[in-house]
Amino acid sequence: MAERTESNQPAAAEPQPARGRPRDAGRDRALLEATVAVLQESGYGRLTTAAVAKRAGVSTATLYRRWRSKEDLVVGTAVRWASDLGPQPDTGSLEGDLATLLRDKAETLEGPGGRLLHVLIGEAAHNEALARVLDTAIIQPVRDRAAAVVRRAVARGDIPPLQDAHVLADLVVGSMVSRLFLTPDAAHPGPADGPSSGEAAIRELLPFLLRAVGAQPG
Incomplete structure (x- = not known):
């Protein structure tokens, strides 16, 4: 098979310049987006690399x-979408x-990460x-980011130390997945001039999560 032949080729020595054209980031992105689309339409079991390549417009x-x-x-698609989450800013x-x-x-x-997560969960x-x-x-x-949020809050004296800071991440992930994936009314966007499902969920969940870690909403 083609992929086995390519994977068995010896890697070039480090000092030597890479042969051929550099990878096209646009094609990478097209393949990742096509993977999410095909997964959503067909599921993991019926996904084929040929279908993804065709959707992306590449060979x-x-x-x-x-x-x-x-x-x-x-797996590569999941890792890429997860990396789009980015670092946690310190808002103070x-x-x-x-x-x-x-x-x-x-x-x-x-977004696309949610559609991918839907498939991966099953x-x-x-x-x-x-x-x-x-x-x-x-x-x-998300667990690492939540732990960083807790550490900063404890250092500022906003909340007492928590025995397991990762519990906050479980509350964040669990509650958001439940509200956006499993609650029928929340799974559909509201009026165009109203808050999105995600914004509505944040308004409901933020006061509860603050109290859960020992703080009070501002």
Whole structure:
């Protein structure tokens, strides 16, 4: 198979310049977006690399130069969308930090990352590799950000120390997934001049989460 042949080729020595044209970031992005679209339409079981390549407007050889298999492609897509979450800014207050974290998570769940997560949640129950990437690439970054929010709040004296700061991340992820994926009314956008489902969820959840970690809304 083409991908096996490519993966078995010896890597070039470090001092030597790379041969061929550099990777096209636009094609990478097109392949990632096509993967999410095909996953949403067909599910993991019926996804094929040929369908993804066709949707992205590239050859399968182009896809295989980036990912060796369907599983590598899906895992790589999950990692890329998770990395789009970015670093947690320090707003100077627990309420501001937590609102930013909730907003970033809402934007992720309402965009391509959310569609990808929908598929991974179902597939991860019987696919160990995807279960690992669901944890390490999607859940763990939120847990790390939530822990940083808690550490800053404790250092400022906003809240008492927590025995397990990662519990806040579980509350953030669990509550946002429940509101945006599992609650029928929240899963559909409201009026054009009203708040999005994510913004509405943030307004409801932020006061509760502040109290849960020992603070009071401002």
